Structures are given as structure tokens and as C-alpha cells.
Amino acid sequence: MSNATTLLRALSSTLETAGFEEPFKEAEELLLNGANIGRTILYRDNPFLEKPLLKKIKFLLKKRLKRVPLQYLTGYTEFFGLKIFTPPGVFIPRPETETIVEETLRLVKEEGLQRSLILDLCTGTGCIALCLAQHLPDTIVYGVDISEEAIRTALANASINRVMNVKFYRGDLFGPVRDKRFDLIVSNPPYVKSTEIGELPPEIRLYEPLESLYAGSDGLEFYRRILQNAGDFLKQKGHLVFELGIGQSYIVSEMAKNKGFSPVRIIKDLSGIERVIILRKG
Ligand SMILES: C[S@@+](CC[C@H](N)C(=O)[O-])C[C@H]1O[C@@H](n2cnc3c(N)ncnc32)[C@H](O)[C@@H]1O
Structure with a gap:
């Protein structure tokens, strides 16, 4: 388990190190999508994320690091x-x-x-x-x-x-x-x-x-x-x-x-x- 904002910081830092231009924004999108939660829940409740959700978010991150467009990962624009x-x-x-x-x-x-x-x-x-x-x-x-x-x-x-x-x-x-x-x-x-x-x-x-x-x-x-x-x-x-x-x-x-x-x-x-x-x- 990990809480959402701690994970958000970790995702953002990984994306920044990999040279992404907007690491925080992208990390937020991956997390909100992977965990299927809205921004309010993320920042107000800072929920703990169970293993299956962590796995899903990790999967999205891996794809994004291979430069799959964010819109294909989230499915919408x-x-x-x-x-x-x-x-x-x-x-x-x-x-x-x-x-x-x-x-x-x-x-x-x-x-x-x-x-x-x-x-x-x-x-x-x-x-x-x-x-x-x-x-x-x-x-x-x-x-x-x-x-x-x-x-x-x-x-x-x-x-x-x-x-x-x-x-x-x-x-x-x-x-x-x-x-x-x-x-x-x-x-x-x-x-x-x-x-x-x-x-x-x-x-x-x-x-x-x-x-x-x-x-x-x-x-x-x-x-x-x-x-x-x-x-x-x-x-x-x-x-x-x-x-x-x-x-x-x-x-x-x-x-x-x-x-x-x-x-x-x-x-x-x-x-x-x-x-x-x-x-x-x-
Ligand atoms: C630059 S995209 C634009 C898509 C959309 N109009 C937009 O603005 O996001 C060009 C589109 O042209 C389509 N296309 C390519 N050759 C075509 C053809 N001969 N007849 C009709 N559509 C074609 C592609 O499949 C693609 O969806």
C-alpha cells in the first residue's frame, strides 16, 4: 500500500528524470486514471492505494516511459x-x-x-x-x-x-x-x-x-x-x-x-x- 500523494511525487520524479516536459501534470493524469479517482479525492482524502491499483498505475507508467501518448493511456482527450x-x-x-x-x-x-x-x-x-x-x-x-x-x-x-x-x-x-x-x-x-x-x-x-x-x-x-x-x-x-x-x-x-x-x-x-x-x- 502507498498513499496517493506520496506515489504522485514518486511518479513525477521518475518522469522528470526520464526527461518528460510536464512530469507533474503527467504523473497526476496517470495516477487519477490508474486509480480511477477524481482530483478532489486525491488531494482531500489522499487515499491509500491497494496493490492492484498500484500495479495498474505502474503498468501505465511503464507504457508512458516507452513514450506511448498519454491520451492513448487515459483513452480520452x-x-x-x-x-x-x-x-x-x-x-x-x-x-x-x-x-x-x-x-x-x-x-x-x-x-x-x-x-x-x-x-x-x-x-x-x-x-x-x-x-x-x-x-x-x-x-x-x-x-x-x-x-x-x-x-x-x-x-x-x-x-x-x-x-x-x-x-x-x-x-x-x-x-x-x-x-x-x-x-x-x-x-x-x-x-x-x-x-x-x-x-x-x-x-x-x-x-x-x-x-x-x-x-x-x-x-x-x-x-x-x-x-x-x-x-x-x-x-x-x-x-x-x-x-x-x-x-x-x-x-x-x-x-x-x-x-x-x-x-x-x-x-x-x-x-x-x-x-x-x-x-x-x-
Ligand atoms: C491529421 S489526421 C486528422 C484527424 C482529425 N480531423 C483531427 O483533426 O484530429 C488525418 C486523418 O486523415 C485520414 N486519412 C488519410 N488518408 C485518407 C484518405 N485518402 N481519405 C480519407 N481520410 C484519410 C487519416 O486516417 C486520419 O484520420
């Missing part, structure tokens, strides 16, 4: 106020992706698109589609992903968050929605160059699905493919909203102009990186 289930095998939603949700909601308000049809390409856990559907109850949001695991997870996330106005399909980009025309298409596609994969942190490189990252030798393969066809799937004056990788805003904007889109604006994320581009058909 917070995204724009939603609890998103993140099992191994699906891309973990990033905080900077909240920018595309925020900006799409702003665009919907500006353009009066509250009763529209929206498509989220490369939906992953469904995080973007679900946030849009939840904030825009009169829309129908379609989410498409090529990964079976992603679609299974997105469906689970719709149910966990009780979002009804979404539909998820497995397939290659526009494949499953060939007969539909949308007011708005959003996408956070893979955008890492093949040469950069090796430089990614081990959490990403070793554990996240490669198909969620890799976008050809220049990192632009998905923007190219989506821009090639998006015009056919958008209604007149429809909008296309992309999340961008670092340094991709100029080239994506030029590619879009060549395909008949007009750039509306580029938006920076909280770190000052040009993260989202809004384009209009025609």
Missing part, C-alpha cells in the same frame, strides 16, 4: 469542450485544431449557413465534425475517413457526446459522398512531408497511425487531391476550410487560386502560426 475517446490507432486531436472549429463557426455566422450541409474530410476521431454538429444543430455534418478504426471511434464519440446530426463513412476522400453537394467542406488532412517523419517526437512517430500524418514528399498531397475535386462537391459560392501545417499557407493559397478558389482569409493559431485558410469557390 478534451477538445473544444467535448470529451473525445482516443484509442490507440487513431490520430489524437491537437489543441491547435480548435482554431478550424472556431473559424468555421465564425464563417457560418457571417454567411448565414446555420441550416447547411457540411463535409469534414479526414475526420479521424470525428472531433471537428462533432464540434460543428453540436454547435450547429440545424446542420447535417458528414465525416469521412479511410481508416476503419477512425470511423469506429468517430461513431463512438458521437454517441458519448450525444451528437445526432452527424454521419460518418469510411472511404477515400469524396468517395462515400459522391451524390452530395455541400455548403462547406472542412479538412485537417495529413500534411507531413515524408522526409520529416523521422524528425517527429517518438510519441507521434512510433505510435500514431502513419496514414494520418504522411502526405507525400512535399506534404501537400492531400491539399492537391482535395482541391482537384472540391469544386464538384461544393454548391455555388461554397467554402473550403483547411488546417495548414507550418509554412504551408502561401503554397496552399496559390494551389487553391489555380483551381478556381478565392482565398478569403488566413488565420493564426494561439502560437502565431498561420493555421487555417478559408477559401471560396469562384
